[in-house]
Amino acid sequence: MIASILITLAKERSSRDVAQGQSKEFVSQVPGAVIWWLDDDVELTRQMRERLLASGWQLRTFHRPEPLIGALRTSHPDLLLLDQRLPAQLGTELLHQLREQGHLFPVLMLSGMGSAEDRILGLEKGAQDYLVKPFHGRELLLRCEQLLRSDQRRAITPIPQEQRITLGEVIFRPHEGSLQSPGHPDVILSRGERILLLALCRAPGRVLSREHLALASGSLAPASHSRSIDMRLSRLRRLLKQVSAGSLRIETVRTHGYALHTDATAPASEESSA
Template sequence: MQPRLCAPGWQLRIFHRPETMLAALEKGEHPDLLLLDRRLPRHEGTHVLRDLRLEGRNFPVLMLSGLDSPADRIVGLEQGAQDYLVKPFHARELLLRCEQLLRSERRATISPTSEEETIHLGDVLFHPHEGVLERPGAANVTLTRGERILLLALCRAPGRVLTREQLAHSSGSLISVSSSRSIDMRLSRLRRLLGVVSQGGLRIETVRAHGYALQISPNAAEGHPPSQTP
């Protein structure tokens, strides 16, 4: 099963005990999707899932179980699973369900919220719904859909380093970043446009071997900390 799950370019981490998975989460790992078995050594999968949701972990979960009664499926869904797959199952069905959950999560991730009507980036205003960058005394800049989504992801984590994989996730891409340079091309153009509209006040910093971070120079940010206004 592991080779089938890795075939689409997904990176797979396997944990044999909930404790090791929880330790990875505490270190900052954030899975795009969790496959969680209902029956675990010394643990009940539904209890693990309940605790994850109480901690605010909101990544999608596909629960796998040999228990197939309607009551069992309802318990799994009530505890926070997005889907419930009964064993034995065909490998192709598992792949299709994973793809569906990932697509649904990406659609939700890339859409601006109602609180993100306007985002202040120093003296530049970013309107993510329209994909427009606005600065007093300068011509507006219109971003492509891909550039708008990348900038929105960076704005949601100002100053924090995002990996190419995280940016690809934010853009809704299901293509492995190791086989595509589309993220790099979009970042290059977005970096240039931000530099022009902000006169150097906004920049996308490359952190070697880690990823990228949105930086706002002190002068550009003076009096305008990154924030969202309805």
Template sequence: MADLSDPRRNSVIVVDDDADIRGLIVDQLRQENYDLLSASNLAELRQALRDQPVDLIVLDLNLPDGDGLSLCRELRAEGSGIQIIMVTARGSAIDRVLGLELGADDYLTKPFEPRELLVRIRNLLRRPRVEAPAPADQSRYAVFGPWRLDLLQRRLIAPDDRLVMLSSAEFRLLSRFIEEPNVVLARETLLPERRATAAFDRTIDLQVSRLRQKLAGATGGADLILTVRGEGYVLASPVRYE
């Protein structure tokens, strides 16, 4: 039985309507010393989230009572920072991009190697929890270029008050830029959990690219994050707090 009193133990819930797949994933995760939960549908997942804190969700896309994409969008709209790995039989690039755009932190297509899922879970949970930058006056918004970043709800607000949701990875990345505006940040600084492989790991480049696309959705936002060849990336804008 899991020792819920252990503050270092991460809580992971596996959500899949296929009992065999769900059981296989849970069995694989037991060796990692996680506090393990499981659910067969969205209703059970929501109840579990109400009952106790959860650090990471392994979320099947197709569930009997709803779509995992909708649940992902719902959690991010509430400002939840729970890590989410989507696992699905869908394999198209459009599905993967949609899942990431709606707030998933990672995406796996069935069938997959259990060890690959273990590595991805371990990497996500190894990331330090990034809280929003906290200036002395406890301001809620960080303003840069044409955008405002809601530090509580973890979403971008355009000049016309249009809301743009951010995945946990995108929020962490943008928060890091906001902490040091107009400073060139090396790739290993932006993705510290992959410091050893940052020189050839393209994950950070993909994350920066997705963030740039969202920032480009407002006039004047396309050139906020610049590439400094051989050095890293920089948020080319002053930041103020409101």
């Protein structure tokens, strides 16, 4: 009974903090980042949704583990917000499973249990940060920003589920850095080119800024002061045209960034038994 009352009070306090913080504008330096949030507190995720979107991020919410596990077969987030008390499972148990499967995206644990032992357990299971409920809305935004910026200063790498990515008639194998298409010689990409293509494949049809691509490639230099992204994109465009006869292309959206498009089917990831 007491635990139930404490949880209710915590939710009410979170709701007040969210409402009080709505007027404080926050704009991320990692625009376009994809955040997934697994939490059975539907009201809390609804209240925070607009603030996360207004910060420049994309948000996908889950209220049970099963849909999230299913979604990981074809895509993954740049950051996962993970509640500890889930239906029929603890968040730390799920996190342990995800790390065992090779998922390396950063995780921010959210929990009403704030003892030192609880925080240590979350970190031991693979979380990068731990935020105790109830929390102030702006603190959640700042924690997300810190994790996104620190993680994207490391070049992205393909996960086990990305053995093969289908782009129309072109097969992209990120681990090997190869492009394959019927009737065309295989194309081998440089490390920088395969990272850029992988970043674009993870956001099919979505516009990614130069800053986003620079961070994904592990560059610490400001994108506005470096021409390496332009040079890699230029060569990557030529290679994509060569292997796809022009059906697979990187389009420039003026003042916004770049997006990957194909005239055939939408990009999809799949595990390969080969």
